[in-house]
Amino acid sequence: MTTTSPKPGGLKVGVQRFGTFLSGMILPNIAAFIAWGIITAFFIETGFTPVGALGGFGENAxxxxxxxxxxxxxxYLLPLLIANTGGRMIYGVRGGVVGTIATMGVIVGSPVPMFLGAMIVGPGAAYLMKQVDKLWAGKIRAGFEMLVDNFSAGILAFALAIAAFFGIAPVVTGLSNALESGVDWLVNYNLLPLASILIEPGKILFLNNAINHGVLTPLGVQQSEETGKSILFLLEANPGPGLGILLAFSFFGVGLAKASAPGAIIIQFFGGIHEIYFPYVLMKPMMLLAAIGGGMTGVAINVAFQAGLRAPASPGSIIAVLAQTASDSYIGVIVSVIGAAAVSFLIGSIILRSSRKADLAAEAAGEDKLAAAVAQNEANKGKESSVGSLLGQSAAAPATAAGTTLTEAPIRSIVFACDAGMGSSAMGATVMRNKIKKAGIEGVTVVNQSIANLTGDADLVITQRELTDRARQKSPNSNHVSVDNFMNSPKYDEVVALVAQQNGK
Incomplete structure (x- = not known):
């Protein structure tokens, strides 16, 4: 028996998929951005320890x-890394090589750093290489495969590099300049805080990667090269709004939401895993106002102080943010985090206090909406949970499509999948590995991956509820479990029991 379900779609899933592809090019290379930011911080002429030979100023002997x-x-380095990663995502090593060569054309043909160009040309060139290879697949005489493969890739890369130099570079340069002018216009008219109206809800719905990695990071790096810092790196990474929301739940929440919020603060603020506060907002959508208010406050303060970061802060931990803060921006950045947290806490507290009576009544009736997201279910509260509920067929799990059935085969591989394949999913995988080990179950692998890298051979895929539709598309023959919080879901104990049962323990 296999798992079947209707193919979900819609604009949200499409934007998520596009954002995941963009973040798939950027996130694996964040270490390179951080290294560049550290080198810039220390060795440029206005850095902590200026060195002309490393910072690129002055003359040698x-x-x-x-x-x-x-x-x-x-x-060169950062755009080429992005291009190579994008090419590999489309067509493996061969796509990465051709995409990197073609991207050299757009880099040399433009006076500005070509991050947007790399994100277009890299995967685009790899896709063309893939189509060219299909033309003579299975038609090459034995012994000539290497000759044809090498020359076809070399010739296509040569042609695409020239085309990128003359055709794509001017277009992308114009687009980059237009986007930069738009950001400058928002800054000049003090309208940049309005970006939080889109960014904060986008974070909750996992739609922010398309904006963050498609626009903000490339433009931010370009601004940083010109001025030594960029405010754009702080539009999404500021941990203040999430901190304020979790603090509000810590003081004025009820039940499990109140009990779990303090622990979530440590993970969100210091660990940089912003996803951990998303379920708190999803259980009470009015809290979006707190997130937006906090985000707008943080941006407004950074605009007022002309503060910025040297390079992207990933993950969005206060530690990473301060590590990338420009030397003249520490006061502004710190005040922006405090201000964002204070405003989101204030708005969130008002919302929670106004609904406290209803929340207490719901808790007394056993209707705690965050129970499935943050409850520590070691003793399971004495409540039985069926396999159907585990697989999301109950009315409480609308994001999991109906028609899902459970295979009777042993479960040997479990994959925790999220947008980037790191951060929250890695923590969830660690929790599950520990639970399986304590249960004495052997022969089961638990790994974390990005949804884009799912291969379809996992026996069980665990995702956050908002991402289950996309995971099912990538791995339709796997069993799927939806959770609201990777760190502490009550479904984990049920998964362990299911694995033990299926594996004959």
């Missing part, structure tokens, strides 16, 4: 201008 590391890294 022979009177030749120093090139340094900062300029070549942002001009």
């Amino acid at each position: 022979d009177g030749v201008a120093n090139v340094g590391l900062v300029g070549p890294m942002i001009t």
